[in-house]
Amino acid sequence: MEKLPKIKEFNAPDGYFDGLQDSILQRARKKNQQVYWKYAAAAVLVLSLGIWQYGGNKSTTSPVSIDDQAMLYIESNQWTAEDVLSLSDDPNAILDQILEEELSQINSEWPEDDWF
The missing domain is CATH 1.20.5 (Single alpha-helices involved in coiled-coils or other helix-helix interfaces)
Structure with a gap:
C-alpha cells in the first residue's frame, strides 16, 4: 500500500x-x-x-389467359389429362380437336406419294 x-x-x-x-x-x-x-x-x-x-406497387405484367394457365398447370404436372377433360363441358370435342391436330401433323410429314 x-x-x-x-x-x-x-x-x-x-x-x-x-x-x-x-x-x-x-x-x-x-x-x-x-x-x-x-x-x-x-x-x-x-x-x-x-x-x-x-398499395403503390402496381404490377406491370399482363394477365395470363385461361388457356395459358391450364398449360402451365399441365406442364408442371399439377394437372393430368383426365383432370383437364373432367373440367370440360364436352370432353369428346377436345379429344376430336387433339386428334385432328395430330393427324394433320402426321399427314404433312408423310406425303401420300411416298407410300408406294
Missing part, C-alpha cells in the same frame, strides 16, 4: 449539489424526447414501406 500514490482530497465546487437535481432531470427529459423521435421515425419508415409494397 505504501507504493500507491497519495490521492488529494476531492472537493466538489461550491453550489454543485444545489442545481444537480434539476440538471439531471433536464438531461433525462431530453433523452426521452430523442427516444420518441427515433420510434416515430422508425414507424413512419415501416408504414411508408408497407404502403409502397401493398
